[in-house]
Amino acid sequence: MTSASSASSTIAASALGRLSLNQKTTNAWTLPEAVEGCVRAGIPAIGVWREPLHEFGLAKARALLDDAGLRVSSLCRGGFLTATDAAARRAALDDNRAAIDEAAALGTDTLVMVVGGLPEGSRDLIGARARVAEAIAELAPFAGDRGVRLALEPMHPIFAADRGVLSTLGQALDLAEQFPSDQVAVVIDTFHVWWDPEVEAQIARAAGRIAAFQVCDWITPLPADTLLSRGMMGDGHIDFARLRRVVQDAGYVGDVEVEIFNADVWAADPDQVLRQMKHRYLECVWDGEMQVSP
Amino acid sequence: MTSASSASSTIAASALGRLSLNQKTTNAWTLPEAVEGCVRAGIPAIGVWREPLHEFGLAKARALLDDAGLRVSSLCRGGFLTATDAAARRAALDDNRAAIDEAAALGTDTLVMVVGGLPEGSRDLIGARARVAEAIAELAPFAGDRGVRLALEPMHPIFAADRGVLSTLGQALDLAEQFPSDQVAVVIDTFHVWWDPEVEAQIARAAGRIAAFQVCDWITPLPADTLLSRGMMGDGHIDFARLRRVVQDAGYVGDVEVEIFNADVWAADPDQVLRQMKHRYLECVWDGEMQVSP
Numbered sequence: 256m257t258s259a260s261s262a263s264s265t266i267a268a269s270a271l272g273r274l275s276l277n278q279k280t281t282n283a284w285t286l287p288e289a290v291e292g293c294v295r296a297g298i299p300a301i302g303v304w305r306e307p308l309h310e311f312g313l314a315k316a317r318a319l320l321d322d323a324g325l326r327v328s329s330l331c332r333g334g335f336l337t338a339t340d341a342a343a344r345r346a347a348l349d350d351n352r353a354a355i356d357e358a359a360a361l362g363t364d365t366l367v368m369v370v371g372g373l374p375e376g377s378r379d380l381i382g383a384r385a386r387v388a389e390a391i392a393e394l395a396p397f398a399g400d401r402g403v404r405l406a407l408e409p410m411h412p413i414f415a416a417d418r419g420v421l422s423t424l425g426q427a428l429d430l431a432e433q434f435p436s437d438q439v440a441v442v443i444d445t446f447h448v449w450w451d452p453e454v455e456a457q458i459a460r461a462a463g464r465i466a467a468f469q470v471c472d473w474i475t476p477l478p479a480d481t482l483l484s485r486g487m488m489g490d491g492h493i494d495f496a497r498l499r500r501v502v503q504d505a506g507y508v509g510d511v512e513v514e515i516f517n518a519d520v521w522a523a524d525p526d527q528v529l530r531q532m533k534h535r536y537l538e539c540v541w542d543g544e545m546q547v548s549p
Numbered sequence: 550m551t552s553a554s555s556a557s558s559t560i561a562a563s564a565l566g567r568l569s570l571n572q573k574t575t576n577a578w579t580l581p582e583a584v585e586g587c588v589r590a591g592i593p594a595i596g597v598w599r600e601p602l603h604e605f606g607l608a609k610a611r612a613l614l615d616d617a618g619l620r621v622s623s624l625c626r627g628g629f630l631t632a633t634d635a636a637a638r639r640a641a642l643d644d645n646r647a648a649i650d651e652a653a654a655l656g657t658d659t660l661v662m663v664v665g666g667l668p669e670g671s672r673d674l675i676g677a678r679a680r681v682a683e684a685i686a687e688l689a690p691f692a693g694d695r696g697v698r699l700a701l702e703p704m705h706p707i708f709a710a711d712r713g714v715l716s717t718l719g720q721a722l723d724l725a726e727q728f729p730s731d732q733v734a735v736v737i738d739t740f741h742v743w744w745d746p747e748v749e750a751q752i753a754r755a756a757g758r759i760a761a762f763q764v765c766d767w768i769t770p771l772p773a774d775t776l777l778s779r780g781m782m783g784d785g786h787i788d789f790a791r792l793r794r795v796v797q798d799a800g801y802v803g804d805v806e807v808e809i810f811n812a813d814v815w816a817a818d819p820d821q822v823l824r825q826m827k828h829r830y831l832e833c834v835w836d837g838e839m840q841v842s843p
Contacts, residue, residue: 492674
C-alpha cells in the first residue's frame with residue numbers, strides 16, 4: 256500500500272466511524288455474510304434483524320460479532336402491540352420480552368419498536384394507540400432491568416393503517432416521556448419524519464432519548480410497493496445535512512444506520528451497495544464537525 | 550310512483566341535502582354530463598374542476614349550474630406556489646388570480662388550494678413552505694375582495710415532496726390564522742388528515758375557517774399510483790363518523806364533498822359510482838343529527 260492510499264483510508268475510516276449497516280439494506284445476505292461484508296468495507300457497526308439472527312443462532316452471532324469487532328447499533332425489531340384479543344396480546348408481549356433478552360445478549364441497548372397498525376377490519380385508531388401505550392408500560396421496566404431501551408419508531412403516516420400507529424415524533428415522545436429514558440426512547444428515521452413541520456422542535460425535545468438515527472431517502476415516484484419505497488441517500492428529496500445537524504445539536508453521538516427497503520437495492524450486488532452507501536454517507540450525511548465515533 | 554317509494558325518496562333527499570359530487574370522482578364525465586348525473590341522482594351540489602370548466606366555458610357553466618339548481622361547493626384548484634424563479638412565480642400568481650375570479654363567477658366562495666411540492670431538484674422544504682406563505686399573503690386580499698376564500702388543503706405527507714408542502718392541519722392553520730377568515734380558510738379532507746394524532750384538536754381549532762369537508766377512504770394495499778390511491782368510503786380504514794362529528798362540533802354546516810381519485814372508480818359506470826357513493830355516504834358519514842342542508 257502506498258502512503259497516499261494509506262492516508263486516504265485513514266481519513267475514510269475516521270469519517271466512517273459512526274456508520275452502521277442495517278441488515279435490511281443487504282437483504283440477500285445472511286448474518287455472517289453481512290458481518291464479513293461490513294469488515295471488508297470498513298463499516299464498524301451493524302443493525303441486526305431478528306429473523307436472520309434466529310436462523311444463525313444467538314450465541315454464535317454474539318461470538319461472530321465480537322470476533323469481527325462490530326458494534327451492534329440496534330436490534331430490529333419488537334412491537335406489533337395493537338391486537339385486541341387477549342391471546343394475541345399475550346403472545347405479542349412474550350415475543351417482545353424475548354426480543355429484549357436477545358438485544359441484551361447481543362450487547363445492544365436499543366430494541367427498535369414498530370408498534371403495529373390497525374387490527375384487521377378495525378377503524379379504531381385511538382384504541383390502537385391506547386393499546387400500544389398499555390403494552391409499552393408493561394414492557395418498559397422489563398427492558399430497563401436488562402439494560403435495553405424500547406426505541407419507539409414513529410412511522411410515516413403512509414403506514415398508519417398497516418404498520419405503525421405512532422405517526423409523528425411528537426406523538427412518540429408524548430408516550431416515551433411517561434417512562435424513564437433508560438427504558439423508553441425513540442428512533443429518528445429520516446424517511447419517516449422528514450416531512451414533519453415540527454421535526455426540528457421535536458428532535459430538540461428528544462434530547463437524551465434518541466436511541467437510534469436511521470437514514471434513507473424519500474424518492475418519487477414512490478415505488479409501487481410502499482414497504483419497499485425507500486431510496487439511497489441522495490436519490491430523493493431529503494435534506495440529510497439539515498436533519499443530521501439537528502440530531503447532533505440534540506446531543507446524539509451514536510451510530511448512523513443506513514436502512515433501505517428497496518427492490519432495486521436488494522437486487523444489486525451487496526458489496527457494491529456498501530460501496531455506494533459509504534460514498535453517499537460521506538457526501539450527504541457526514542460532516543467534519545461530527546464526533547468521529549460513538 | 551307508489552307512495553312508499555315516494556316517502557323513501559323524500560327521506561333520501563333530505564339525508565342527501567349536504568352531499569356534493571367532486572367532479573374528479575366521475576373523471577370520465579364532462580361538466581354537463583356531471584351536472585346531469587347529479588340531477589338524476591338527486592345530489593344537490595358539485596365541486597367543479599377548472600380544466601373541464603375551461604373546456605365548457607365559464608358563462609355557459611354558470612347558466613347550466615343555475616338551471617340545474619346545483620350549488621357549487623368548491624372550485625378545484627388553485628395553488629402550486631413553490632416555484633423559485635421569478636417568471637414562474639408571477640405566472641402562478643396570475644393563474645391563481647384567474648382562479649379566484651372564476652370561483653366568484655361560478656358563485657362559490659371556496660377555492661381549494663393545493664400549494665405545490667418541492668421544485669425539481671430542490672431539497673429545501675423550509676424554503677418552499679416560506680414561498681407558499683408569501684404567495685398566500687399576496688393573494689389573500691385579492692380573494693377576500695371578490696368574496697372568495699383561499700381554502701388551504703393540508704395534504705397527506707405522502708405528497709410532501711411532489712404535491713403539497715402543507716402537511717398537517719395544524720400547519721395550514723398556522724398560516725391561515727395570519728389572515729382574516731373571509732380571506733384564508735382550510736379544507737379538511739379525511740384522506741389527508743385521518744392519521745394525525747392531533748386531528749381532533751386541530752379541527753376544533755379550525756372552527757370558523759373550515760371552507761370544505763371532503764371525504765374518501767385510505768385503502769390498503771395502497772394502489773401503485775399514489776395519486777390514484779383513494780378509496781370509496783367504507784372500503785378502507787377511516788372512521789368517518791368520528792371525523793364528521795368533530796367537524797360538526799366545530800360548527801361546519803357546509804357541503805360534504807366526495808372526492809375520489811382511483812383508477813377502478815374512474816373505469817366504472819359513473820351513474821353506478823353515484824349510486825354507490827350515495828349509499829356509502831348514508832352508511833358511513835351521514836347521521837340524523839346533522840343539519841340537513843347548508
